[in-house]
Amino acid sequence: MNKDSTIRIKSPSGGAEAPSGFIAAGVVCGVRNSGRRDLGLLFSELPCQTAAVFTRNAVKGAPLSVTREAVEAGGVRAVVANSGNANAATGERGIEDAYAMQALAAEALGIGAKEVAVASTGVIGVHLPMEKISAGIQAASGELGESGTLFAESILTTDTHSKEAVVQVEVGGRTVTIGGTAKGSGMIHPNMGTMLAFLTTDAAVEKQCLQETLGRVTDRTFNRVTVDGDTSPSDMALLMANGAAGNEPLTLDSPEYPVFAKAVEDVARTLAKEIARDGEGATRLVEVVVEGATSEESAATLAKCVVGSNLVKAAVFGEDANWGRVLTAMGYSGVAFDPDGLELWFGPVKVFSGGEPVPHEEAEANATLAAGEVRITARLSQGDASAIAWGCDLSYEYVRINGSYRT
Amino acid sequence: MNKDSTIRIKSPSGGAEAPSGFIAAGVVCGVRNSGRRDLGLLFSELPCQTAAVFTRNAVKGAPLSVTREAVEAGGVRAVVANSGNANAATGERGIEDAYAMQALAAEALGIGAKEVAVASTGVIGVHLPMEKISAGIQAASGELGESGTLFAESILTTDTHSKEAVVQVEVGGRTVTIGGTAKGSGMIHPNMGTMLAFLTTDAAVEKQCLQETLGRVTDRTFNRVTVDGDTSPSDMALLMANGAAGNEPLTLDSPEYPVFAKAVEDVARTLAKEIARDGEGATRLVEVVVEGATSEESAATLAKCVVGSNLVKAAVFGEDANWGRVLTAMGYSGVAFDPDGLELWFGPVKVFSGGEPVPHEEAEANATLAAGEVRITARLSQGDASAIAWGCDLSYEYVRINGSYRT
Numbered sequence: 001m002n003k004d005s006t007i008r009i010k011s012p013s014g015g016a017e018a019p020s021g022f023i024a025a026g027v028v029c030g031v032r033n034s035g036r037r038d039l040g041l042l043f044s045e046l047p048c049q050t051a052a053v054f055t056r057n058a059v060k061g062a063p064l065s066v067t068r069e070a071v072e073a074g075g076v077r078a079v080v081a082n083s084g085n086a087n088a089a090t091g092e093r094g095i096e097d098a099y100a101m102q103a104l105a106a107e108a109l110g111i112g113a114k115e116v117a118v119a120s121t122g123v124i125g126v127h128l129p130m131e132k133i134s135a136g137i138q139a140a141s142g143e144l145g146e147s148g149t150l151f152a153e154s155i156l157t158t159d160t161h162s163k164e165a166v167v168q169v170e171v172g173g174r175t176v177t178i179g180g181t182a183k184g185s186g187m188i189h190p191n192m193g194t195m196l197a198f199l200t201t202d203a204a205v206e207k208q209c210l211q212e213t214l215g216r217v218t219d220r221t222f223n224r225v226t227v228d229g230d231t232s233p234s235d236m237a238l239l240m241a242n243g244a245a246g247n248e249p250l251t252l253d254s255p256e257y258p259v260f261a262k263a264v265e266d267v268a269r270t271l272a273k274e275i276a277r278d279g280e281g282a283t284r285l286v287e288v289v290v291e292g293a294t295s296e297e298s299a300a301t302l303a304k305c306v307v308g309s310n311l312v313k314a315a316v317f318g319e320d321a322n323w324g325r326v327l328t329a330m331g332y333s334g335v336a337f338d339p340d341g342l343e344l345w346f347g348p349v350k351v352f353s354g355g356e357p358v359p360h361e362e363a364e365a366n367a368t369l370a371a372g373e374v375r376i377t378a379r380l381s382q383g384d385a386s387a388i389a390w391g392c393d394l395s396y397e398y399v400r401i402n403g404s405y406r407t
Numbered sequence: 408m409n410k411d412s413t414i415r416i417k418s419p420s421g422g423a424e425a426p427s428g429f430i431a432a433g434v435v436c437g438v439r440n441s442g443r444r445d446l447g448l449l450f451s452e453l454p455c456q457t458a459a460v461f462t463r464n465a466v467k468g469a470p471l472s473v474t475r476e477a478v479e480a481g482g483v484r485a486v487v488a489n490s491g492n493a494n495a496a497t498g499e500r501g502i503e504d505a506y507a508m509q510a511l512a513a514e515a516l517g518i519g520a521k522e523v524a525v526a527s528t529g530v531i532g533v534h535l536p537m538e539k540i541s542a543g544i545q546a547a548s549g550e551l552g553e554s555g556t557l558f559a560e561s562i563l564t565t566d567t568h569s570k571e572a573v574v575q576v577e578v579g580g581r582t583v584t585i586g587g588t589a590k591g592s593g594m595i596h597p598n599m600g601t602m603l604a605f606l607t608t609d610a611a612v613e614k615q616c617l618q619e620t621l622g623r624v625t626d627r628t629f630n631r632v633t634v635d636g637d638t639s640p641s642d643m644a645l646l647m648a649n650g651a652a653g654n655e656p657l658t659l660d661s662p663e664y665p666v667f668a669k670a671v672e673d674v675a676r677t678l679a680k681e682i683a684r685d686g687e688g689a690t691r692l693v694e695v696v697v698e699g700a701t702s703e704e705s706a707a708t709l710a711k712c713v714v715g716s717n718l719v720k721a722a723v724f725g726e727d728a729n730w731g732r733v734l735t736a737m738g739y740s741g742v743a744f745d746p747d748g749l750e751l752w753f754g755p756v757k758v759f760s761g762g763e764p765v766p767h768e769e770a771e772a773n774a775t776l777a778a779g780e781v782r783i784t785a786r787l788s789q790g791d792a793s794a795i796a797w798g799c800d801l802s803y804e805y806v807r808i809n810g811s812y813r814t
Contacts, residue, residue, distance in 0.1 A: 059738030059746050089734055089746065091763030124731025125764045310717070311809055318810025324531025327496055331466030339466050339496065356498030357532045396803045402718055403725025 015152050015164025018179035019202035020244035021045045023145035026154030029136025031122070031129060032084035039136030040154035042079040042181075042198055043109055043144060046242040050076035050117070051211040053218050055235035061088035063118040064236060066098040071238075073114040074207075079198055079238065080105035081119040081155050082133060083183070086234045089125045097128045104134050108141035119196050121183065121234050122157055155183045155196050158401055159278050165270035167263040171256045174247040176203040178260075180267040184225070184275030197222060197237040197271060203260060204243030205250045212252060213261050214239040221268035224300060224389040225276045226308040239264070276390035281398030285373045286316055286391045292380040298335045299387035305333035306376065307391035316374055317393035321365035323351040326376060341381035347374075422559050422571025425586035426609035427651035428452045430552035433561030436543025438529070438536060439491035446543030447561030449486040449588075449605055450516055450551060453649040457483035457524070458618040460625050462642035468495035470525040471643060473505040478645075480521040481614070486605055486645065487512035488526040488562050489540060490590070493641045496532045504535045511541050515548035526603050528590065528641050529564055562590045562603050565808055566685050572677035574670040578663045581654040583610040585667075587674040591632070591682030604629060604644040604678055610667060611650030612657045619659060620668050621646040628675035631707060631796040632683045633715040646671070683797035688805030692780045693723055693798045699787035705742045706794035712740035713783065714798035723781055724800035728772035730758040733783060748788035754781075 017024040026040040052071040054064050070076050080101055087094050098118050106113040120128070143150075152162035163182045168175055182197040199214070218237055243249070250257055277285040288307040293299035306312055309329040315322040323344050330337065340355035347368030350358045368374065374393075424431040433447040459478040461471050477483050487508055494501050505525050513520040527535070550557075559569035570589045575582055589604040606621070625644055650656070657664055684692040695714045700706035713719055716736040722729040730751050737744065747762035754775030757765045775781065781800075 057735060057738035058740075058743060059734050086731075089731055089759065089762070089764065091761070093763075124729075124735065125759065310805075314806050314809030317806060320810065322531075324493075324496055327466050328464060328531065331464035333465075336465060352496065352532070354498070355496070356500075357496065394806055394809075396806050398717075399721050399724060399801055399803050399806060402721030402801075403727065 014166050014179065015149065015181035016042055016179050016198040016200045017151065018166040019177040019200050019242070021202055021242045022179070022200050024151035025140040025143040025146060026150030026152070027136055027139045027143065029082070029139065030132045031082050036156070037150060037154040038083045039133065039140055040081045040151040041105065041109070041137070041140040041144060042151055044077040044200070044240060044242040046077070046244055047075065048077040048240045048242045049205055049207045049210050050241070051207070051214040051239045052117070053214055053237050059089065061086050061120060061234040062090055062094035062098040063087055063120045064234070065095065066102055067117040067119065067236065070102070070114050070117055075112070075115045076117050076238070077115050077240065077242070078105060078109055078111060079117045079119060080137060081196065082136070083155050083157050084122040085120060085126055085128055086122050086124050087120040087128050088234055090127050093127055097130055100130060101128070101133055101137070104137045108137050117238055119155070119234070119236060121155065121196055152181045155181070157183065158280050159183050161278060163271050163274040163278070165267045167266045169259050169263040171203055171245070171250065171260055172247045174245045176201060176245045176247060176260065178203070178263050178267050180271050182271040182275060184278060195222070195235050195275060197268070199237065199239040199264065199267060201239070201241045201264070202244035203241055203250060204245065204247050205241040205260070209250055209252050209257070210239055210241055213264055217261070217265045217268045220265060221272040224304065224387070225272045226304055226389070226391045273390050276392050279392035280401045281395040282392030283395055284316055284369070284371070284393045286313070286393060287373065287375045288389050288391070289375065289377045289386065290380070291377070291386040292382055293385045293387070294383040296385045296387050299385050300389065301335050302330050302333050302378065303387050303389035305329045306378070307389045310394055313391065313394035316369050317395050319366050319369040321346045321349070321351065321362065321369060326378065327352065330378060337380050337382065343379045345377040421573050421586065422556065422588035423449055423586050423605040423607045424558065425573040426584040426607050426649070428609055428649045429586070429607050431558035432547040432550040432553060433557030433559070434543055434546045434550065436489070436546065437539045438489050443563070444557060444561040445489055445491045446540065446547055447488045447558040448512065448516070448544070448547040448551060449558055451484040451607070451647060451649040453484070453651055454482065455484040455647045455649045456612055456614045456617050457648070458614070458621040458646045459524070460621055460644050466496065468493050468527060468641040469497055469501035469505040470494055470527045471641070472502065473509055474524040474526065474643065477509070477521050477524055482519070482522045483524050483645070484522050484647065484649070485512060485516055485518060486524045486526060487544060488603065489543070490562050490564050491529040492527060492533055492535055493529050493531050494527040494535050495641055497534050500534055504537055507537060508535070508540055508544070511544045515544050524645055526562070526641070526643060528562065528603055559588045562588070564590065565687050566590050568685060570678050570681040570685070572674045574673045576666050576670045578610055578652070578657065578667055579654045581652045583608060583652045583654060583667065585610070585670050585674050587678050589678040589682060591685060602629070602642050602682060604675070606644065606646040606671065606674060608646070608648045608671070609651035610648055610657060611652065611654050612648040612667070616657055616659050616664070617646055617648055620671055624668070624672045624675045627672060628679040631711065631794070632679045633711055633796065633798045680797050683799050686799035687808045688802040689799030690802055691723055691776070691778070691800045693720070693800060694780065694782045695796050695798070696782065696784045696793065697787070698784070698793040699789055700792045700794070701790040703792045703794050706792050707796065709737050709740050709742050709785065710794050710796035712736045713785070714796045717801055720798065720801035723776050724802050726773050726776040728753045728756070728758065728769065728776060733785065734759065737785060744787050744789065750786040752784040
């Protein structure tokens with residue numbers, strides 16, 4: 001991995017609030033029936049540059065248009081987020097509720113409304129219970145900075161654990177920290193901005209540079225994760241930079257830019273893999289590597305097709321190294337390739353080459369699927385490009401969770 | 408439905424061998440371990456015109472290239488098919504085995520090799536046991552015409568029942584019969600020729616007309632079915648016409664052509680719905696209707712996206728009328744539409760309109776999902792085009808079947 005950075009998955013503490021100047025809180029306000037934390041605040045004590053990417057779903061949750069407007073206004077330095085209710089497909093009243101949520105958070109934090117991003121995740125088509133949201137914002141603003149991990153908890157839905165990552169690198173003689181907090185679980189698919197991901201840094205970064213960094217990183221990390229092929233109307237990723245580290249503001253041309261960009265990608269990749277590992281009902285993280293492609297884009301398309309195939313996912317769950325399904329998924333990806341020039345591996349076991357099965361011990365191939373992390377590799381003979389995609393297996397539990405999500 | 412045709416689902420008898428001059432057989436040859444029928448022959452006593460469509464998967468089973476060559480040669484009047492082994496990803500030897508299967512069937516039937524289409528379905532990446540296939544062809548040729556339904560049985564894999572349909576119409580004063588036998592179950596997705604479907608008719612039909620009919624009908628029926636989003640390398644549909652009815656050969660310009668084309672579509676739609684209903688692990692047939700679209704193509708894309716969504720499928724299984732998932736699936740279909748101009752129904756219960764939830768009894772909406780046939784309707788306000796797609800729910804049983812398919 002990157003020698004310039006140290007990945008520390010801070011658990012139970014650390015994440016988006018790890019960089020200097022960021023504080024956070026998460027409380028129970030009662031949107032979720034379960035009594036779990038469901039309202040969070042993330043706040044930078046300093047002004048920020050903030051970049052954002054949003055879902056590509058034609059149906060967008062109300063918070064997304066409110067947040068997009070705020071990010072375009074240029075001063076976003078806080079996030080108010082709730083779980084349990086996506087405030088999507090809620091019409092005009094949904095938009096009003098999102099603005100009200102933004103205004104309430106701004107008031108509690110003593111900043112302007114346009115400095116607050118709004119995010120909601122959970123059930124679609126139900127109006128937000130605004131009294132609970134309002135009380136939650138009040139409570140959270142009083143607990144800012146007490147324990148960051150509570151913010152990570154407050155944005156979870158069917159996730160089974162919090163997702164946080166922190167990386168530190170040297171930029172211009174200053175130690176710069178990049179932190180991230182994300183949630184995933186269901187309605188996860190590469191064709192989008194992503195689920196909720198809040199990335200923060202105390203580096204000073206010029207705005208255009210920040211947006212390009214987030215776009216590129218999202219394509220290589222969050223957009224390479226698929227849990228179930230469904231893209232949510234609520235997905236968003238934010239990257240907030242408050243400059244507390246005191247470095248000269250980074251631009252795309254800065255000599256240290258590649259080090260910084262790599263560190264952001266490391267944080268995002270760590271979160272993306274955790275989202276895949278914690279997919280609804282998942283028992284295994286599946287990593288599909290495609291090498292020897294003509295372009296990173298076509299390699300990514302192939303890898304995402306394999307990792308998204310229900311039949312491949314069910315085979316992994318059943319510990320059945322059914323490579324015919326891998327081959328089949330590549331075949332319907334839309335990427336042209338010659339099966340005769342393809343090699344396939346399950347872990348270290350080669351199973352297909354030159355258009356024919358490679359004789360191997362089936363038990364040995366199956367055993368590679370029994371581990372918590374599964375790797376399937378496809379090597380084409382077209383070029384030098386490669387890509388990795390992440391997903392999970394398809395289990396009975398996925399069906400159970402999604403057959404009874406609202407009940 | 409069509410007033411000119413009578414759909415009779417002949418069960419237990421009838422299907423591709425229903426039209427005059429077609430006979431069939433199905434035997435146990437031992438490719439499948441289960442002792443179930445696994446080798447079938449379908450034969451026209453008269454010469455035929457035959458049209459074909461094949462999978463669009465870049466990986467194609469060996470039988471497909473052999474069959475394509477035969478159909479292009481122009482005289483296909485017989486089919487030899489086996490289940491339990493797809494003869495796909497089997498290299499040069501796989502091609503040789505498919506040619507050998509073709510030659511063995513031709514010899515047993517006393518016709519030329521190029522008059523035989525070859526089809527194989529089942530596990531990928533294993534060479535065919537040719538001695539068993541050879542013995543099976545011998546046995547089947549001795550039983551031709553004894554009971555047609557055995558052919559339908561012999562092509563099944565994880566299907567739970569045979570799929571046959573017959574329609575009769577009047578063409579130029581002659582009664583013309585159109586029959587069909589199909590198999591489906593797993594690796595089913597719209598983006599393909601289809602699974603195995605053998606359609607036959609005793610009508611006389613000009614070749615170009617036959618091919619155009621099959622192409623159009625496939626797009627509206629088999630290509631509107633999704634079970635799991637996986638497209639098989641073995642999919643094919645054949646339409647064979649032997650002219651036994653004695654009508655003047657049909658062309659696209661014949662006054663009776665629309666009646667004939669509609670009857671073929673009726674047979675294919677009946678089979679397509681049976682394939683959806685019998686999807687792996689399915690407990691319900693799901694029919695998604697999209698109306699008010701700008702084109703049939705965009706309506707079909709939207710309908711297929713909804714019926715293919717794992718989250719929608721799991722919700723149907725759980726009898727949870729979670730219309731937010733329907734809206735979400737339409738949103739990521741790639742078809743542009745305004746959610747504010749959309750209405751959604753579960754059965755007769757309207758749940759969404761004008762960008763907002765429509766107040767309704769949730770129990771009433773959920774109850775529409777408890778029936779064996781579920782209908783979800785989306786009405787756009789863009790135009791007059793509509794389309795229907797068929798699928799099934801996602802159950803624990805799908806995961807069980809596909810976690811242990813080879814074991």
